[in-house]
Amino acid sequence: MFKYFPHTEADIEQMKQAIGIQSTECMFQAIPSAVRYQKDYHVPSSMSEVELRNHLEEIGRLNQTKTIFSGLGAYDHYEPSVINHIISRQEFLTSYTPYQPEISQGTLTYIFEYQSMITSLTGMDVSNASMYDGPTATAEAMFMAEAITKRKKILVSETVNPNVISVLKTYAKYKGLEIEFINHKQGSVDLDDLKLKLNDTIAGVIVQKPNFFGIIEDYQGFSELVHANNSLWIINADISTLGVLRTPTEDDADIACGECQSLGMPVAFGGPYLGYLAAKKVHVRKMPGRICGQSFDRNHLRSFVLTLQAREQHIRREKANSNICSNQSLLALYATVYLSLMGPSGLKEVNELSYIGAHYLYDQLIATKNFTPVFNQPFLKEFVVHTHLNVKMIQKQLADHGIFGAVHLGDFDERYENVINFCVTEKRTKAEIDQLVKILGGLS
């Protein structure tokens, strides 16, 4: 017997009798014998829990956990203890999509709360129930722009994180969309270049804030241009920063999208994270994914239910807005619990502490003379500097001191040779920052 299979010999006998078969083989007679698999899989023999723990601890030791001083889409923010206790509750963890609302009000309630919080942070009217990650959420925003405008070309600022851009490129290529890039000027998307490239083939314009260089872009004058061209204005924004930064709605965006990992989710080698997608209400029927709405039950109790499902693949099939089915629901719960704990003041404090640490580090690094500014532009928690030193040597020195940082932007784009990224969150102490500066200042 094996612990996950409850079948005893007697059970199997009785079940076979009920079915009317001599051997369980009969049930598989439709499988052509030529392709029946008779061998053992090349998989190790069953491990006990004791062996498994040892084995995985051993593998875990092959990973080096470091003090994190870089970001670029994965941020080492504080994870409140409460969250894991809540998201580990089996009622949330082991249920599935709330197809039966009568026994899924837990899930539906937090989705409604999640949608409320995302719309409040972005200033938008509607949010869906979750997307896979920031990059794929941005790709879905691109598809929305195509569906709404019936145009096939997207303008993307080259200041958008290359990890987002590469996903956009993949999605666009196979859907038959074209992407053109808007140049940057001093690290920010260039309004003049946008003017030049806007025309009646452009479905939407995608920008990011803070951008790949950590810069808080200023979008004054952008939306008027984009809207005059009947294109959609799409802003990708790290959701945590919207606790303090001007919202996509204040920037007059039609769609807001991006990554929610910054809401205290572990960096965890890139996933699972959480993408968000929010829009003006007029576009709600073109949104992909689940959407939860409030209603009443027969006894007029307030209740929640998946709604506007005519948009979705299980109804519309090839005419659906998107193919998304499974999403990142449990991470939407994570985000909701995080935002409940932090509230407006906690989220502000996280940004304030990160801002202060990052600016202190920036000034200290420049003072070492090993680093020079690249752009003179406002930033929040991460920034880039140029160095005359060998980047690999810097990274090695940091690694030897148990620090991960100085990610090389030249690895993403050769134009940014010797430009490196640093990020400071509220988790980094002054002592850690001072140590980092001491190491980097001593290099030559």
Add this chain to the structure above:
Amino acid sequence: MKNYDRLIFELSVKGRTGYSLPKCEINNYALNDLNSTLLRTEQPDLPEVSELDVIRHYTNISHKNFGVETGFYPLGSCTMKYNPKINEEIAAMKAFNSVHPLQSASEVQGVLKIYYELQAMLADISGLAAYTLNPFAGAHGELTGLMIMKEYHLQRKDFKRTKVIVPDSAHGTNPASASICGFEIIEIKSTQEGTVDLEQLKLALSDEVAGMMLTNPNTLGIFENNIIEISKLVHDAGGLMYYDGANLNALLGKVRPGDMGFDIMHINLHKTFSTPHGGGGPGSGPVGVKEFLVPYLPNPQVKLLDGHYYFNWNQDSIGSVSGFYGNFKVWLRAYVYILTLGKENLKLVGEYSTLNANYVRVNLEDDFYLPIKGFSMHECVFDGLKDQSSGVTTLDVAKRLLDYGFHAPTIYFPLLFHQSIMIEPTETESKQTLDDFIAVMKKVAEEAKNDPQMMKLAPHTTPISRIDEVYAAKKMILTYKDYLKENR
């Protein structure tokens, strides 16, 4: 707190907090140094609540949810098997949670080893050459797999192949994924027996067909016994075979998709490989391919050379489909599951899940209409009550089951029947559980005859009763702000 019905916003009291952060140790800097035009003008409407408020609220709403650990969850096509606790324990280890996705390969050899070994094990289990673990979910895997199919034809300069064949029994994600990948869909009708109609297939095939998407066993729980011929027909016409791995659970230990002629497939790790469904996700949808398609797998891939794991970016690849490497902690759980089962138990999954489904089928045939006779694989599909004279529908049956402490099966899918009830009892369910379920299903069938009015109003014992879905769609109250506006 049985009748608890608050939203977290309704617990908010100005000034309360549920967090603690380190004190600021650095002077002379402040967020307000930023130009005010860069900052938001009003603070966001987030709740202000204490830590205990948060815990009580989410604990209380959790009580209104039904999970696999609550009871039997026979949701067809979703493979709601037991989600082992050891998987959760391992996924919570610091060594896996604290590595940054941009750390160099030499610093994350542990996660890369898991990536590499898991993809190799999945390849062996499915009879393919290699896997990417980057796709986030089953539908995302379908999209990735179709991109690979398209890229294969493009690189051969075979530009005519713009169509994909999808049977009418397919999951809705299949045509949706194909459409998003820029393909036209040719839907072919199933035979009376619920399988692919070879004549229809022949008519659909041409040099414009990129490939065919197929689920096997299909969504009726029936094995496509002509699979060898189907593959041959599609291959002879120059197309590729795509396997939708949603129903892979039935095949473990019995047959491998690669051996049946499939070239590309995805696996739903949250189905066959036991990772929790999380109220809708995160899932994970690894995509596997035959050797000749390996160059097209998404970037980056993980490779092994002289005992060292490294990232590989391939020129011919379709590109990236994810910001980083997919839902790592989900595929980590699947890795632990495979090692827990080992080769000796993995091969029994298909056997036991199929045994369970056939046992349910034979026991319900008298009361529910079985449109297609013969053996089921891991799930069985009925077309409503055998006696529908009382007007009781599949929806009513599903709702009544909730009163008896069972999750409802998948209903109204597949679309081939009007009253579909799709039951998937996985291998982790005991004969006792199935007997209890069968007894209740029979009782419900009896109630449908004797008290249809009661059935129409079911459920009666759940936290809420049936919901007015029309109101939700019409009013579109999608946020707390909308709610306040409506109730002003």
